Amino acid sequence: MNDLIATYYFRPKSGVTADFAAHAISEEQTTGTWTDLCTVNDETAYVHAYDGEVLEISPTDGGFITKIRYPYEIFEPGNIPQYLSVIAGNLFGLGKLEGVRLLDIDIPSQLAAVETGPKYGIDGVRKIVGTETSRRPHVGTIIKPKVGLSPLDTAKVAYEAAIGGVDLIKDDETLTDQKFCPLMKRLDAVMDALNDAEQETGRKVLYALNVTTGGDKIVEAGVNAVRAGANMLMVDVLTAGFSAVQALARDPAITVPIHVHRTMHGAFTRNPHHGIAMRPIAKLVRICGGDQLHTGTVSGKMGGSVEEVLSDNKSLTERFGFVRPVFPVASGGLHPGKVHAELATLGTDIVLQAGGGIHGHPDGTRAGACAMRQAVDAFLAGVSAEEYAKTHTELAQALGKWGVK
Secondary structure: OOOEEEEEEEEEOOOOOHHHHHHHHHHHOOOOOOOOOOOOOOOOHHHHHHOOEEEEEEEEOOEEEEEEEEOHHHOOOOOHHHHHHHHOOHHHHOOOEEEEEEEEEEOOHHHHOOOOOOOOHHHHHHHHHOOOOOOOOEEEEEOOOOOOOOHHHHHHHHHHHHHHOOOEEEOOOOOOOOOOOOHHHHHHHHHHHHHHHHHHHOOOOEEEEEOOOOOOOHHHHHHHHHHOOOOEEEEEHHHHOHHHHHHHHHOOOOOOOEEEEOOOOHHHHOOOOOEEOHHHHHHHHHHHOOOEEEOOOOOOOOOOOHHHHHHHHHHHHOOEOOEOOOEEEEEOOOOHHHHHHHHHHHOOOOEEEEOHHHHOOOOOHHHHHHHHHHHHHHHHOOOOHHHHHOOOHHHHHHHHHHOOO
């Protein structure tokens, strides 16, 4: 099918039938309005070819699930903001609804084919890091404190994490190009530190530099960073926009993976009866060209059901035409004692991103990174973290502080 299918949960207001409410969504998002139109007559009836179509309605959890078909022709191929105007536009303010949530989208290949998708994806990132054979989970960290460190102090933290064994170091979502830590000076300092670490360990570590900025500047910022030696870029997709990811992924000078953060997602995803679920966001990030995306944890601090996280990750990793799979990132309140629960549920094609769970280790960042890697090694060996900790001091200290989930 060439058309896009969107799935919604909705609750009609008292006195409004489910059928009326579902059709109100369909009409509002395509050709309809609140009253009869004098512009539609026999000569202009062709516009009804672009009507949405309610495919099904079924009751669930105090409300209803509906699937709506949006004709291919109503979309401008490649224009993700316009896609969102159709599938997630005025419906959230419709007076006939108490709540409505966009749960999922099935994107036809014709609408996805205009995008490049990820340049690297899971396999490409693994090749850079050197895990394409072992297929082990990646371990990442965020520089802590979140903001305030100078470029040199940021680099010192990055070096300790790299020596300890992480595969990825990223900026926090709030760290961009502030005066206390200018972006290019930070990049130079961190990459020098990571190059030193690589000379000592033989391991390549990625640094996701946060180039999130205005739409008129983000490509220039990304290109300049890559030319200066950046080996990964980071974008806050919901604050910068999907077009920011598109623009970076499309530019031939951006020859590094793109790490996508979902900061602000809770404003859309947290209410189970209103807003936008994570799955449509994940699917749009994938076709826009993100190589990695935060999707949540099963044992962390950000909430969300296990079923949702599993389904969101599947939307990033399952086969979708020619579009490469995206590396899911589990982040938010992780520490070595939670590694087993994450990997047992989410699998090993995952990035385990720990901030406080690394830098809060009793012996510091290097030991914290080492403890996370030891927890991963324990899982891969089929040994409990507690058993493995008997012969691995760093893991033992981490479990002593945080316990096991």
